[in-house]
Amino acid sequence: MHWNSVRTLVVLGLLWSLVWIVPAQAHKVNIFAYVEDGKIYTESYFPDGRPVEGGGIEVLDSQNQKVAEGVTDKDGKCVIPVPKKDDLTIVINASMGHKNSYLLKKSELGE
Amino acid sequence: MLRFRLFAALFATALLAMSPVAWAHFGVITPSDDIVTKEDPKTISLEVKFIHPMEMQYMEMAKPKRFGVIYKGKTEDLLGALQSTQGKGPDQDRAFTFWKADFTIKKPGDYTFFMEPTPYWEPAEDKFIVHYTKVGVNALGLEEGWDKPVGLEIEIVPLTRPYGFWTGNLFTGQVFLKGKPVPNAEVEVEYLNESPDNKGIVKAPSDPYVTQVVKADKNGVFSYAMPRAGWWGFAALQDAAWKLKKDGKPKDVEIGAVLWVHTIDMK
Numbered sequence: 431m432h433w434n435s436v437r438t439l440v441v442l443g444l445l446w447s448l449v450w451i452v453p454a455q456a457h458k459v460n461i462f463a464y465v466e467d468g469k470i471y472t473e474s475y476f477p478d479g480r481p482v483e484g485g486g487i488e489v490l491d492s493q494n495q496k497v498a499e500g501v502t503d504k505d506g507k508c509v510i511p512v513p514k515k516d517d518l519t520i521v522i523n524a525s526m527g528h529k530n531s532y533l534l535k536k537s538e539l540g541e
Numbered sequence: 542m543l544r545f546r547l548f549a550a551l552f553a554t555a556l557l558a559m560s561p562v563a564w565a566h567f568g569v570i571t572p573s574d575d576i577v578t579k580e581d582p583k584t585i586s587l588e589v590k591f592i593h594p595m596e597m598q599y600m601e602m603a604k605p606k607r608f609g610v611i612y613k614g615k616t617e618d619l620l621g622a623l624q625s626t627q628g629k630g631p632d633q634d635r636a637f638t639f640w641k642a643d644f645t646i647k648k649p650g651d652y653t654f655f656m657e658p659t660p661y662w663e664p665a666e667d668k669f670i671v672h673y674t675k676v677g678v679n680a681l682g683l684e685e686g687w688d689k690p691v692g693l694e695i696e697i698v699p700l701t702r703p704y705g706f707w708t709g710n711l712f713t714g715q716v717f718l719k720g721k722p723v724p725n726a727e728v729e730v731e732y733l734n735e736s737p738d739n740k741g742i743v744k745a746p747s748d749p750y751v752t753q754v755v756k757a758d759k760n761g762v763f764s765y766a767m768p769r770a771g772w773w774g775f776a777a778l779q780d781a782a783w784k785l786k787k788d789g790k791p792k793d794v795e796i797g798a799v800l801w802v803h804t805i806d807m808k
Contacts, residue, residue: 462649475682479683
């Protein structure tokens, strides 16, 4: 391979990594969850308040087993009936590997 | 007789020179946590005081007129949550009243706590002091609301997000009086020596080190870089257009907009 091509590739690679890394830091995905009347209400958002639309929601039990799932609506919300009386980890999985979670303790699930 | 008068005059001058004229008063609201993450306890405790922050001197504080929080544009009255308690600085020989309240975060977002005190009569300055005080608390990663004014008579609106400061960061704010920027506003800045994370009491070598002074530009915008980890108070002071009566006589009122922000060291 010609030296110039290698250099171009390296530069392109560096640029690509910049494009890839910087937005991921600035656009951290957050999730918040609470329980009301036997349902888990989740809200997924970027720090500036924009909702995470079409993000995958997974509910994991204390054994890390998936016990429920859903998708966020245009307001970043997703409501799931409480699947199990256990410590539940609610995971938001948005595009490009944006991921975060929120722990709902068994004591917060209500009667 | 002449000699006595001369002596009395000298004595009075000496007394004046010794009196602590330079100490600045600050209304204070400090929360136990200003960035509530998903791992943190959701109930925070707030302390409401009227003190000389750098000199660690408390003043007796009556129950505030208003104490509340603004969240997503809605105001919640928290006056009923205030409990009186007492505190004193190391150099004070008696304790003074200050106030505490617990607050439970229920949703993500920015919470702006604010307080309007009962006017404080300061005989040394022959005037009343009213410091409208506020502090911002962020919860659960949603950074929305910190740049909105509360709508106080005099107010510092942050231009720098008022939480998540490293030590040395520059804070920039804008001073508003009745919703209009205050050109050339004078802003006093003090470090809270009793900050829970202060590594050791700061002793000022002379008065100008106690209270830092910055002047705002023609738009009421000022900046200050904070050189130590802990709580920093910014107080924009003005003479009110209104008066209050003391013993039947109208007296001047100093109104202040006070904002508190917190810094931590990079490590």
